[in-house]
Amino acid sequence: MSTETQAMLQLAAEAFHLKNYELAADIYEDQLREPVEPRGRLELMVRRADALAFGGKLTEAFGVYQKASEIERLQPVHLGNLLTFLIENMKRNGVGTKKKTDPGMESVATEGCPDAATGCGHEAWSCRTCLAFLxxxxxxxCGHSLCKKCLERETGGQPVCCKECSDTSQLKDVPGYRVNVVLGNILCKWFPTQCRAAELRRQGNSLYVDKKTEEALGKYNQAIFIAPKDYLLFSNRSQIHASLRRYDMALSDAETACTLMPHWSKGHQRKAQALVSLGRSDDALKEYLLCLTLQPDCKLAKTEAQKLLGDFLAPVTDQVPDRVLDYSALLCSRTTVKSCLAPWDPHTPATSVAPRMHSRPSPPSGSPRTPVQSSQLSSEIDLPPSPPQASSRLPCKSLKGSDVLAEEGAGDDRPNGTCCRHLLKRKRWSTEEEVVEDKRSTNEEGATGSDVCKKLKSEPMIGACNSVVGDLIDPTDLECSLCMRLYYEPVTTPCGHTFCLKCLERCLDHNPQCPLCKQELSQFLAERSYCKTSLMESLISTYLPADLTERSKVYHEEMAEFSNLNQNVPIFVCTMAFPTVPCPLHIFEPCYRLMIRRCMETGTRCFGMCLGDEAKGFADYGCLLEIRNVEVFADGRSVVDCIGRRRFKVNQHRQQDGYNTADIEYLEDVKVEGKAEKDLQTLHDAVYDHALVWVNSLKPDQKERIVAHFGPMPEKDSDPQASPNGPSWCWWLLAVLPLDGRAQLPFVALTSLQDRLHGIRRVLLFMARNTRHR
Known part of the structure; x- marks a missing residue:
């Protein structure tokens, strides 16, 4: 290849990258006029076709693709840009993007389903991974709940990522996370039908794994009979029908799954697989494109779409013009494409739910399929292969073992839209045993998604999760086992037990074990990720609003009591503290862990510090400390950085929840004026100079330790009466002077700055005399 040719190809690539598709197409066309070996010619033709497609010249582009395939069958690597264009075109048409729900449609969707209106309906009771009933x-x-099977499937040595909040949990012991006891019991009590359907689904999956396909189908029929709005049941039953070579039924169930959950990529994947098995490759390609629009990283859909595109562009001269027109119509029609993802409208005939978009007539059942074979079910789900058939090999490779039935739905196939509320109403199917009891019922074995859809128009809309029957709602089911009150800020431990946040914290202050089962919670305590259980909060606010209001009122009254900095002020009995002087503390006792936590939660960030007293418990005078920072260790201990703020006098000694409290009044220095003020200023300056001499006389290592703990000595105040506590250097000096706490206490009680300065001077003189005698 000449240098000039390489430069032109580089220019064409840059033009394509800069979206100058017309220039890129012209350059490739010019290069094709030159003699090129077949493989190079194929590459040039594919690149020119890519540029034409992105430039909007679809018919011409498809013609070039077809001519290129005459040289050599197009491989997936050749069709990557075309597939990208088709997907982007769908996105431009509004497919796979969130849209605001039509108000009228929303009212229909929530009609007869109070749970949906209150936010505690089907979505609330759905697993955030598979979107099926929990x-x-x-x-x-993080506080969100998912099915146990989904959690086990999510953990492949990688951190579990919550599909609801994208929180990545560094779970070190995933098997140690057990079923939420309270939620599990409530689900069984409030929603026995849905729980029964989930159990039947698990039984059906187990039978399918054991290659008992017909029995598995029976379990799924029973499950759909009692839960006719579960899209996952229809999706899995579609797979069972496909394994039994009942492709029409498989397609019908897949269409019903897509109707129930329009923005679920796996539903469109199932539908595409059934269409391929029926020989309807054009429609299958459209479904794969919809799947990729909803989930761009779906490798299976991408591979199958590329195979179908390669087959579609194969050199069949008499069919190429028709095919080009078919796909041009698909790409250009916004209404047609969006109709596949539109939420169900009760006023729309069921036959129009999944329209055939410009489809060609399906080939006869006995006619051979197109050359494209679908590997269909990828390795998304680890289940054994489907049962072998007695007859010849299935015409579709759709039943590879790695994607047979989703136990709870594929974890990566979450819908991108908010379509769960638009739920399809179907009449329940009947079992053969119930035909005698109700002659109007249909046989569940013969019912299909289409049969159900035909009954939709005349029936009222009912929510996916029936509202909870009033007499089933018992407040005692939602009571904390520690405080025996309604859960407030419920938190669930890894062992599956739920407690009020405050109750659990107080228990962990004493012992890092579950209060009920005694499981070790050291890791849970170390992470301190006490996120509230969102589903528990949601159901309490929905079904017990009056009880929650009363419980919240009690909680806020307690917090208001803890916030009072005059009455019931928490007292830390330890040492002397002084205004403006730092006071670091090591907190390890359970009662003081609780006290510090309450100070932080109420927002006051303050507590009192007093010396101990054998008679009263603590001294009558102290200093209010403000918390500047708290560093919590893995075992619950903490280092608290505090600083003194105000002095106080204790009027009433009390106790609460294991720690001391007090009713207090704050102390301020009495100000003086006139000659007394001048005398005070003179005394202040003299004592400061004396103190500075003493500090400078200390050994260097002593000074370093003092500065490291208390900071440097404050500067002399220009106005000694500016602060109600007096000059800050006085308190710093009292803190560093070698005095006993009992000797320091009277200085805190004094309200006369002059008396305090005289006392400090006497101490300094005493220290100076001792130094001289040495």
Whole structure:
């Protein structure tokens, strides 16, 4: 290849990258006029076709692709840009993007379903990974719940990522996370039908794994009979029908799953697989494109779409013009594409739910399929292969073992839209045993998604999760086992037990074990990720609003009591503290852990510090400390950085929850004026100079330790009466002077700055005499 040719190709690539598709197409066309070996010519034709497609010249682009395929069958690597264009075109048409729900449609969707209107309906009771009804709910550290099976599937040696909040939990012991006891019991009590359907689904999956396909189908029929709005049941039953070579039924169930959950990529994948098996490759390609629009990283859909595109562009001269027109119509039609993802409208005939978009007539059942074979079900789910058939090999490779039935739905196939509320109403199917009892019922074995859809128009809308029956709602089911009150800020431990946040924290202050089962919670305590269980909060606010209001009122009254800095002020009995002087503390006793936590939660960040007293418990005078920072260790201990703020006198000694409290009044220095003020200023300056001499006389290592602990000596105040506590250097000096706490206490009680300065001078004189005698 000449240097000039390389430069032109580089220029064409840059033009394509800069979206100058017309220039890129022209350059590639010019290069094609030159003699090129077949493989190089194929590459040039594909690049020119890519540029034409992105430039909007679709018919011409498809013609070039077809001519290129005459040289050599196009491989997936050749069709990557075309597939990207088709997906982007769908996105420009509004497919796969969140849209505001139509108000009228929302009212229809929530009609007859109070739960949906209150936010505690089907979405609330759904697993955030598979979006099916919660089965054996496990609560993550972030507070969101998912099925136990989904948690086990998510953990492949990697951190678990919550699909609701994207929180990545560094779970070191995933098997140690057990089913949420309270939620599990409530689900079984409030929603027995949905729980029964989930159990039937698990039984059906187990039978399918054991290659008992017909029996598995029976379990799924029973599950759909009692839970006719579960899209996952229809999706899995579609797979079972496909394994039994009942492709029409498989397609019908897949369409119903797509109707129930329009923005679920796996539903469109199932539908595409059934369409391929029926020989309807054009429609299958459209479904794969919809799947990729909803989930761009779906490798299976991408591979299958590329195979179908390669087959579609194969050199069949008499069919190429028709095919080009078919796909041009698909790409240009916004209404047609969006109709596949539109929420169900009760006033729309069921036959129009999944329109055939410009589809060609399906080939006869006995006609051979197109050359494209679908590997269909990828390795998204680890289940054994489907049962072998007695007859010849299935015409579709759709039943590779790695993607047979989703136990709870594939974790990566979450819908991108908010379509859960738009739920399809279906009449329940009947079992053969119930035909005698109700002749109007249909046989559940013969019912299909289409049969159900035909009954939609005449029936009222009912929510996916029926509202909870009033007499089933018992407040005692939602009581904390520690305080025996309604859960407030419920938190769930890894062992599956739920407590009020404050109750659990107080228990962990004493012992890092679950209060009920005694499981070790050291890691849970170390992470301190006490996130509230969102589903528990949601159901309490929905079904017990009056009880929650009363419980909240009690909680806020308690917090208001703790916030009072005059009455019931928490007292730390330890040492002397002084205004403006730092006071670091090591907190390890359970009662003081609780006290510090309350100070932080109420926002006051303050508590009193007093010396101990054998008679009264603590001294009558102290200093109010303000918390500047708290560093918590893994075992619950903490280092608290405090600084003194105000002096106080204790009027009433009390106790609460294991620590001391007091009713207090704050002390301020009495100001003087006139000649007394001048005398005070003179005394202040003299004592400061004397103090500075003493500090400078200390050994260097002593001074370093003092500065490291208390900071440097404050500067002399220009106005000694500016602060109600007096000059800050006085308190700093009292803190560093070698005095006993009992000797320091009277200085805190004094309200006369002059008396305090006289006392400090006497101490300094005493220290100076001792130094001289040495």
């Amino acid at each position: 089965s054996e709910p496990v609560t993550l550290p």
